[in-house]
Amino acid sequence: MRGVSRRGLLGAALLGAWGCRRRKAQPGPLRVAAAADLQDAFTALAALYQEQHGRAVALSFAASGILTRQVREGAPFDLLATASPRYIDELARLDLLVPRSRLVFARGQLALYSLAGEDGAALPGAAPLSLLLGPRVRRIALANPEHAPYGAAALLALQGAGLLPALQGKLVFAENVRQALRFAETETADVALVARSLCGAAQPQGGRCAPLPEGLHPPIEQA
Numbered sequence: 001m002r003g004v005s006r007r008g009l010l011g012a013a014l015l016g017a018w019g020c021r022r023r024k025a026q027p028g029p030l031r032v033a034a035a036a037d038l039q040d041a042f043t044a045l046a047a048l049y050q051e052q053h054g055r056a057v058a059l060s061f062a063a064s065g066i067l068t069r070q071v072r073e074g075a076p077f078d079l080l081a082t083a084s085p086r087y088i089d090e091l092a093r094l095d096l097l098v099p100r101s102r103l104v105f106a107r108g109q110l111a112l113y114s115l116a117g118e119d120g121a122a123l124p125g126a127a128p129l130s131l132l133l134g135p136r137v138r139r140i141a142l143a144n145p146e147h148a149p150y151g152a153a154a155l156l157a158l159q160g161a162g163l164l165p166a167l168q169g170k171l172v173f174a175e176n177v178r179q180a181l182r183f184a185e186t187e188t189a190d191v192a193l194v195a196r197s198l199c200g201a202a203q204p205q206g207g208r209c210a211p212l213p214e215g216l217h218p219p220i221e222q223a
Contacts, residue, residue, distance in 0.1 A: 029056040031076060033067045035083040036143075036176035037108060037150060037195030038222070042081070063176040065147025071096055083108060083149035083177075083195075085223035108220035110153055110212040111196040113184050129161045129212065132170070132191060140170045141180040141189035149220055150177040154193035156217035195220075 030049070034042045039061045046057035060067070064082035071080060071091055082088055085104055091097050112131075132140055143151030151173070158164040172188070174180035177195050184192035185207060199209030 029058040030078050031058050031060070032079045032081070033060045033062070033070070033075070033077040034081040035064045035067070035149070035222070036061050036178035037083055037197050038081055039178055039198070040200065041197060061176075061178065063143060063148040063151075066176075069147075081105075082223055083220055085221055088223045102223060104221050104223045106222040108150065108222060109196040109214065110150065110157060110217070110220070111194055111199055111209045112191055112212060113181055113194050113199065113207055113209045114191045115184065115187065115207045129158065129163055129216075132158075132163065132167055137190045138170060139172045139183075139189040139191075140167060141172045141174055141183035141192040143177040143180050144173045144175060148176050150193070150195050151180075153217040153220050157193070157212060160216040 032042065032046065039059075042059060042061075046059055049055070049057055060077070062070075064084055064087050067075075067077075067080060068082065068087040068090060071077060072094065080088070080091070085102070088097070088102050092102060112129075131137070142154040145151035145155050155164065158167055172183060174183055174192075178198065180189075180192045181194045181198050183189040184194075193212075194209070196209065196211050
């Protein structure tokens with residue numbers, strides 16, 4: 001997610017949606033499941049919601065596909081936020097959603113993350129994917145594309161740049177985009193393809209994020 005206006009829209013829309021759901025729910029915490037790229041934003045929103053409404057929020061974060069499967073299997077979530085509308089549409093076809101509750105509320109962006117080198121500048125300000133071909137990049141972490149939209153977008157970006165055949169042997173798959181970031185933070189990987197929304201929390205750990213050029217993959221729509 002990008003921009004102050006996007007964050008404001010996200011907060012207003014979701015706090016409003018949670019408030020409407022609250023009137024119908026039984027007492028107890030509001031159960032919210034969200035894609036891993038939303039962890040920082042939703043943790044802040046949950047605290048704000050609890051302050052304004054006096055109701056606790058129980059948060060669950062995982063890859064979008066995994067959360068969708070949990071809903072199909074009966075997980076009692078009140079709100080689900082994924083990194084792709086297709087998961088929401090899948091649940092709508094199964095009649096597992098409140099009618100007309102589908103909302104696309106933000107657009108995500110991919111970024112490259114790595115720990116800073118000795119010179120403190122492991123990545124340039126705007127990251128060209130070609131730097132992944134360098135000999136110092138031996139492992140590239142990304143979310144599992146089978147159930148994580150950011151992982152699927154990362155593969156499409158590499159393919160669109162014509163780099164996938166050369167980089168295939170360097171790829172390390174994480175369970176979700178947050179774990180991909182963790183791989184780079186702990187030097188399990190040299191670079192991670194992550195959500196830009198996670199970069200704010202990552203950079204104080206000594207790393208750098210650089211957004212990827214848009215247009216290499218279909219839009220990452222949060223729904």
